[in-house]
Amino acid sequence: MTVRMFMGDARVDAIAPDDRGLAYGESLFETMRIHRGDIPWWDAHMARLTHGTQRLAMPLPDATRMYAEAMALLDGADGVLKLQLTRGGGVRGYAANSDAAPFWMLSMHPLPNRIDSLDTIWCEITLASQPRLAGLKHGNRLEQILAANEVRAANADEGLMCDGAGRVIAATSANFFALIDGHWQTPVLDACGVAGVMREWVLAQVDAHVTSLKPSDVECADAVFLCNAVRGILPVQRLGARAWPRTHPEIRALQAALAQSHPGFEPLLEAS
Amino acid sequence: MTVRMFMGDARVDAIAPDDRGLAYGESLFETMRIHRGDIPWWDAHMARLTHGTQRLAMPLPDATRMYAEAMALLDGADGVLKLQLTRGGGVRGYAANSDAAPFWMLSMHPLPNRIDSLDTIWCEITLASQPRLAGLKHGNRLEQILAANEVRAANADEGLMCDGAGRVIAATSANFFALIDGHWQTPVLDACGVAGVMREWVLAQVDAHVTSLKPSDVECADAVFLCNAVRGILPVQRLGARAWPRTHPEIRALQAALAQSHPGFEPLLEAS
Structure with a gap:
């Protein structure tokens, strides 16, 4: 290193x-x-x-x-x-x-291995609510470590975490957006979670609702993607029992817009 | 060092x-x-x-x-x-x-400066509830740092912290016991707080209730002390607006018992 x-x-x-x-x-x-x-x-x-x-x-x-x-x-x-x-x-x-x-x-x-879609789980550990630290990328990360250990044990790519009130907040190292009734939605991060740089980019691209989301909201979404500043925008293909076998056209459009403004984030071509 | x-x-x-x-x-x-x-x-x-x-x-x-x-x-x-x-x-x-x-x-x-009683405040920052980390003396301490900064700004010796539900949990670097209706009481630490070594010693000495305490419970107590493994047992003489001008005999008795089993924790003689 x-x-x-x-x-x-x-x-x-x-x-x-x-x-x-x-x-x-x-x-x-x-x-x-x-x-x-x-x-x-x-x-x-x-x-x-x-x-x-x-x-x-x-x-x-x-x-x-x-x-x-x-x-x-x-x-x-x-x-x-x-x-x-x-x-x-x-x-x-x-x-x-x-x-x-x-x-x-x-x-x-090194860059992480490229991957074209994500197999995710629901993490059991919840995120504690601490408004004074919410949104910051600070060095107190034991919750994310314990959650990431769950992800590894499940042989998944990532995991979504809820807060103690049952609201979905984020993946262990990414934010997420869900397409619900034709609108992109992403959680409000005033009590926990990290306000990601890529989340800000997405919010500037689409007219997303920043709101509270329950696990059932996310599982019923038409599409879900995770995003962070290293990996860009990655579609979720599985979340627990729910599967989205194909990448939604709106996710492809966002990936294309990201690649256009930042060539490093060119998405993989998916076998069709 | x-x-x-x-x-x-x-x-x-x-x-x-x-x-x-x-x-x-x-x-x-x-x-x-x-x-x-x-x-x-x-x-x-x-x-x-x-x-x-x-x-x-x-x-x-x-x-x-x-x-x-x-x-x-x-x-x-x-x-x-x-x-x-x-x-x-x-x-x-x-x-x-x-x-x-x-x-x-x-x-x-070095040992901290000796002090015979504590001037304390209520901290504004609350402790987040995270059962998976509760009780542990782990290295994620930003909440205690922010609380200790409040204590320093108030020119106090220590500060008591509540959780998000308004239960009193601990001082920034000590546990506490309150004498209420003739019984010592100390908070349950299943959602946040550090289970201190000195707290364990006190629990073995007195028949204390491990329970939930509101700020008003603590302010109405007949006596309050903080304890940790470095400073031993220290009476609280002020908590916000509430004052306990004299050290309660039961605190003196506990300090004497501690000094007897561990001479390092001999309390200061108080001017009377």
């Missing part, structure tokens, strides 16, 4: 043992698609990261410096760039208790 | 950039009172850590080795020993996806 680490403006060689990201998950991260040595969605990721630092009262490193270091790490190929940002070091105790420079780390990762 | 780091059985010099504790807070920790170069409550901390690894399906390093390394770090003085345990390294993605050796780190910290 190619990696560069920094404390504030200074490049460093090691993660500090007193790092508060390591101690408490006091951190934010962004996972960015790299296309031919470029980071086409950099601005959208920086906007979310900036919003996260404001919500968590964390310092934000200089964005120009972060961009320059990120570009220096790319080698012209496709892949995934991860940016992790923590509060930095601090003495023991939960209150942010120092003016330490923030720690940030850039790392390169 | 004196620190020793390990991956499985091997001592290491650095934290791996792909550590899943740093990435996602996939970690557990214990904060142990050191008294004259000894760890009197080691077994209780190991019991909770072991329980946590089982709940999170994380590997547990050899306990005998951890104890030997911990003892080697002590210098005969008083202090606080922190043990952090993470799943270790792994490729990007939430599912635990490797058989990497667990990372663990021991670090020594």
Whole structure:
């Protein structure tokens, strides 16, 4: 894994043992698609990261410096760039208790295997409601880990998670949209879930309702897709007992629009 | 900060950039009172850590080795020993996806300043309900950080946190007991909160009710104390608008019993 680490403006060689990201998950991260040595969605990721630092009262490193270091790490190929940002070091105790420079780390990762549609399950673990953290891509991810372990045990591609009130919120690492009565619908994320960069792109393309959805709403939908900034838009072909054998034309149209604006997200051709 | 780091059985010099504790807070920790170069409550901390690894399906390093390394770090003085345990390294993605050796780190910290009673507030942030994580001392602590920031802003010593249903659960870094109608009561921790080692000790001493408590129950109590494994038993002298000017005799009796079994927890003499 190619990696560069920094404390504030200074490049460093090691993660500090007193790092508060390591101690408490006091951190934010962004996972960015790299296309031919470029980071086409950099601005959208920086906007979310900036919003996260404001919500968590964390310092934000200089964005120009972060961009320059990120570009220096790319080698012209496709892949995934991860940016992790923590509060930095601090003495023991939960209150942010120092003016330490923030720690940030850039790392390169391979693209996931391409896949043309998703076999998904309903996860048993629910997402806890915490409005103060809702929408953020923060470093407290034990719920997603436990859910992803369920997905792996079921030999599925992804899993949908509900909150404690039985509303469907998101997949373990993607947002979702469901086509219901001719309208795209996606969950409101004011109590839990991550507000994805690709979800924002989709919301700008289609006149979607941001609403509450029950599992039966999703199972009865005419089409369902998941989306995230690494994999783009992926149709769900199975969700528990429900199957959608063919990709809906509206999903194909969205995939085509995404590929047109961002060639890295060209969908696979499906055998017909 | 004196620190020793390990991956499985091997001592290491650095934290791996792909550590899943740093990435996602996939970690557990214990904060142990050191008294004259000894760890009197080691077994209780190991019991909770072991329980946590089982709940999170994380590997547990050899306990005998951890104890030997911990003892080697002590210098005969008083202090606080922190043990952090993470799943270790792994490729990007939430599912635990490797058989990497667990990372663990021991670090020594000074005792907090002694204090004889606590000035506390009600925190505005609530604790999210997540039964799968309830009771564990895991590394997803953003809620406690935000709460502790409220406490610091109010210039208080600690803060009590409720869950989303308005039940009082815990302080940011301590459990609590309230004396109501002659009986000690403490919250049930099946949906959120950390089941503290000192809470267990208190439960073994007094015939306490483990129940649900509203803020008004706590404010109307005859006495309230907080407890944790570093500071022992500390009376609350103020909670928002409610004051308890004198330490209740039953709290003094519990402090005396604690000091008798563990001399490190001798309470301060209060000016009378």
